[in-house]
Amino acid sequence: MATVTLDHLRKDFPDGTVAVEDFSLLIEDGEFLTLLGPSGCGKTTTLRMIAGLETPTGGAIRFGDRRVDDLAPGQRNIAMVFQSYALYPHMTVRQNLEYPLKKHGVPREERRRRADELALMLQIGPLLDRRPKQLSGGQQQRVALGRALIRDPEVFLLDEPLSNLDATLRAQLRAELIQLHQRIGKTMVYVTHDQFEAMTMSTRIAVLHQGRLQQVGTPDEVYRRPANRFVASFVGTPAMNFLTGEIAGEGDRIAIAGVTTPVSLPPERAAALRELSPARDVIVGLRPEDILVGTGEASATIKLVEPLGHEALVYLDIGGQSVISRASSEMSLRAKESTAIDFRAARLHLFDPASGRRLDC
Numbered sequence: 001m002a003t004v005t006l007d008h009l010r011k012d013f014p015d016g017t018v019a020v021e022d023f024s025l026l027i028e029d030g031e032f033l034t035l036l037g038p039s040g041c042g043k044t045t046t047l048r049m050i051a052g053l054e055t056p057t058g059g060a061i062r063f064g065d066r067r068v069d070d071l072a073p074g075q076r077n078i079a080m081v082f083q084s085y086a087l088y089p090h091m092t093v094r095q096n097l098e099y100p101l102k103k104h105g106v107p108r109e110e111r112r113r114r115a116d117e118l119a120l121m122l123q124i125g126p127l128l129d130r131r132p133k134q135l136s137g138g139q140q141q142r143v144a145l146g147r148a149l150i151r152d153p154e155v156f157l158l159d160e161p162l163s164n165l166d167a168t169l170r171a172q173l174r175a176e177l178i179q180l181h182q183r184i185g186k187t188m189v190y191v192t193h194d195q196f197e198a199m200t201m202s203t204r205i206a207v208l209h210q211g212r213l214q215q216v217g218t219p220d221e222v223y224r225r226p227a228n229r230f231v232a233s234f235v236g237t238p239a240m241n242f243l244t245g246e247i248a249g250e251g252d253r254i255a256i257a258g259v260t261t262p263v264s265l266p267p268e269r270a271a272a273l274r275e276l277s278p279a280r281d282v283i284v285g286l287r288p289e290d291i292l293v294g295t296g297e298a299s300a301t302i303k304l305v306e307p308l309g310h311e312a313l314v315y316l317d318i319g320g321q322s323v324i325s326r327a328s329s330e331m332s333l334r335a336k337e338s339t340a341i342d343f344r345a346a347r348l349h350l351f352d353p354a355s356g357r358r359l360d361c
């Protein structure tokens with residue numbers, strides 16, 4: 001069983017930096033779990049603790065029922081691709097790829113076969129006889145990825161393995177990795193700050209911020225029900241809009257500042273919202289696709305239209321509050337003009353202004 005359990009994991013560095021704090025998570029056997037968060041939030045530190053390259057200063061790590069905190073990296077049956085991939089400079093690409101197998105005594109024929117297979121998948125076939133310094137950064141990264149994938153460990157740990165590739169290759173390898181995971185069904189812990197990668201590849205995403213877990217859920221859950229303002233603003237492009245507002249009426253409507261008519265919530269949401277006291281200030285979260293332009297009772301001023309081909313991003317001023325919406329590129333929208341707007345009430349998010357936490361309704 002290759003579940004990976006993080007139990008109140010913590011890492012203090014000697015200089016006093018708390019890189020990871022109270023991080024608990026059960027990673028299921030065969031799961032593709034992504035650690036997502038901005039630079040410096042503790043992703044690499046967490047992965048290095050799972051790998052055994054960094055010692056936790058608190059909490060525990062288990063693979064299945066077995067506590068691994070005291071095991072050296074070599075005893076953990078993991079394969080890891082580092083953010084700063086280190087290839088052996090004196091070895092050719094083929095030797096680099098085959099090295100992990102050689103170390104484990106795999107016969108030469110089998111090594112060659114596996115290396116050829118991976119070289120084909122990673123499109124480095126013609127480079128097999130070169131040395132790392134004769135490769136571009138992206139090519140080196142593919143070799144590093146291949147070197148990790150050539151083995152058959154219990155757990156794969158991948159730290160931004162696609163970051164040095166150009167957009168086309170990145171999209172291609174993203175698809176390859178998804179298929180590879182489906183084929184081999186191994187537990188993978190994948191680190192990225194790229195929400196697009198996280199959304200497309202993961203079984204579940206764990207969002208980190210300042211060393212703390214913010215939310216863990218499927219890509220859909222994280223997108224549709226973000227646990228707090230941080231998650232809401234980090235996942236989704238353009239980011240979710242935040243407007244100041246107030247719970248109004250019988251607790252079934254939301255008054256958005258600058259909008260004359262309050263937004264009526266669907267009955268099932270209103271029922272839950274009535275539990276929260278009316279006349280209470282809230283932060284209203286609306287994704288760009290949930291602000292409809294050219295229809296509805298509310299109005300806004302168009303500040304800028306950014307055509308993207310298949311759609312346009314429309315920058316709006318709603319009573320002094322700036323928001324971005326998506327619109328069809330067929331609409332003729334012009335800056336400085338005013339437009340009717342509407343809100344998809346069923347998809348409106350509410351957050352507590354003080355704590356930033358999602359209000360459940």
Ligand SMILES: Nc1ncnc2c1ncn2[C@@H]1O[C@H](COP(=O)(O)OP(=O)(O)OP(=O)(O)O)[C@@H](O)[C@H]1O
Pocket residue numbers: 013014015017018019037038039040041042043044045046083193
């Ligand atoms: N050896 C160290 N000594 C002191 N602080 C460190 C050390 N390594 C990392 N840190 C700090 O710990 C925090 C987490 O670092 P970490 O490398 O885990 O971030 P990350 O999420 O991987 O970021 P990035 O996306 O930039 O790679 C940061 O504030 C970083 O400066």
Ligand SMILES: [Mg+2]
Pocket residue numbers: 043044045083
């Ligand atoms: Mg990192």
